[in-house]
Amino acid sequence: MLNGTRRFGALAIAAAMLAAACSSAATPSPTTAPPVTPAPTIAPTATMNTSTPAPATPTPAPTVNCVAGSITEAGSTALQPLIQDAATAYQGHCPGATITVTGGGSGTGLSQVAGGSVQIGASDVLANTKLATPVADTLVDHVVCRQGWIVVTNLDVTGVTNLTTQQNIDIWTGKDTNWSQVGGPNLPIILIFRPQSSGTRATFKKIVLSGATEATGGQTLTEDSNGAVTTAVTKTNGAVSVIGFSYYNAPANKPLLNGLQLDGVNATIANVGNGSYKLAADGNLYTLGAATGLSAAFLQFMMGPEVQGTIIPNDSYGPVSQ
């Protein structure tokens, strides 16, 4: 599944290159906005930042600050669906802007943005937990959303709708090994982890397990991505795992999974917003130094009403609490 994402990323890059090639064929210079397209909000050069009143701007988004040029985002796959949708929307408003969205994982996002090979790096965890302090200090954090995770089981774990924090600790450290110990059927508990380096696992370990060491051995599996975890949970009797809201709420996944409450609180965006559901964290977008040009305009767009009010709830993320 990881490779799937990577390949998708590669495809996206290829597509972007193709698009760039096409536009450069149509216009004399790739950095200049196509003169034919009626896009009055586009500045003629890539770096100029214009907040235009734009008399001829299409009606839906009068507040979008358009900057032409191209940037690349890499990192967290948990945040990727949101950033992809936001980038698509931004490019819809601003035809001169190209935002390439790729995955790769939080670590990749942080290393690449720190090394300057991408302009925006997405991470589920704070930069200073991964990077050495002098490197982490060169990055600027932009919190663009809240994201929540939910504990899910195979559908054959009937009768279990809620796990307390203590029950989670007992299950994930290997103390409880049968669902009957937490009110479920007589069925061995199969733990499906994300890799130790994953942001999802680190967040769950910190918030729910209070840092307790997880079980290892024959009843544990490790899967690479939210997608692979979802497949493994649906295919394995007695399986339990943790996935992002955006993956749980996907229409193709939801009927195949049994989503659990945590300490009696429903895993909903509203409960993440009011703080009662605790398995949540900020979605961080990092830039090397202060954001400039298209990066700044895009990050501003991500904080604007269209993304915070429409795209974020649609993709099952939480808006940033103001």
Next chain:
Amino acid sequence: MAQLTGAYRAARLRAAPSLRERIDIPRRVAFAAAASMIFIVVLLLGFIAWQGIQLFVKDGTPVGQILSPTWQPDSTSGPTNFGLLPFIAGTVYVTAVALLISTPISVGLALFLSEVAPQWARAIVQPALEIFVGIPSVVWGWLGITILVPFLSSTFHDDLVLSLPIVGNIFTVPGFLTGFSWMAGSLVLSIMILPTITSVSYDSFRAIPQELRTGSLALGTTRWQAIRHILLPSALSGVMTAVVLGMTRAAGEALAVQMVIGNSPTMPAAITQPVTTLTSQITLDMGNTVFGEPWQDALWTMSLVLLIISITSVVLVRVINRRKMAS
């Protein structure tokens, strides 16, 4: 007349080589291609070796630690311990069982194709093998996760106990709790390396001089006796090369294996339980770690171990072939 002019031209050319001949562009191009290939290989080996030793040089991990069975790379939850033994053992075990399954079938298939099959059967089997080679590993992994894994867990769910009346239990193999297991990885790999071993062994059987076959038949051997005593020994080095190539492919495969083995970073306990491999762990962790941290340095050390495995097998193939030349 034409011949005469041809000879004259040739003589003139020999006497006074043209400018182009003196510069000899094709040779330079070929030389540049070869040199750049060697340059890239050396660069690559150097880079992986350099990155691979950073765990010891920069992070100060004792070299012996990589042979410990404990993998604890996360410095935020206690002291780290970069034991690579579970991954090395997983790679070796999964590959070994895959070879055990695949080699007899592949060699048998190669013998069938070269010695037994009528022309029409060969015309079917050979293209089929080529299609086999062309199937991407992700498809094998997907088939594994969709068909093989559920099949193993539903069919062989109970413990396998071998017991005798007086002695009692001789051994117990735990059943497939989930189906994600060492066995599933080996089965998927054995199918993936089947065409490699088959086609290389087939070539070595075809290379045996026809006289050996006709000669042994003239001595009154049966076809089986000819295969058993003449053909198999003659082609042994070729078959061994085929097995080593299959082994290299199996040890280097990441995606299909990762999808079905469960990736549990502990020492392999039973063939029915989840294991992990070098390649699988590298792909799991590489996106989530950052360049320069000890965790990622440990992944580079795993790459170095893989590289050493593949270089060893290349040397092995060379040695086998040299012995074949000598004999």
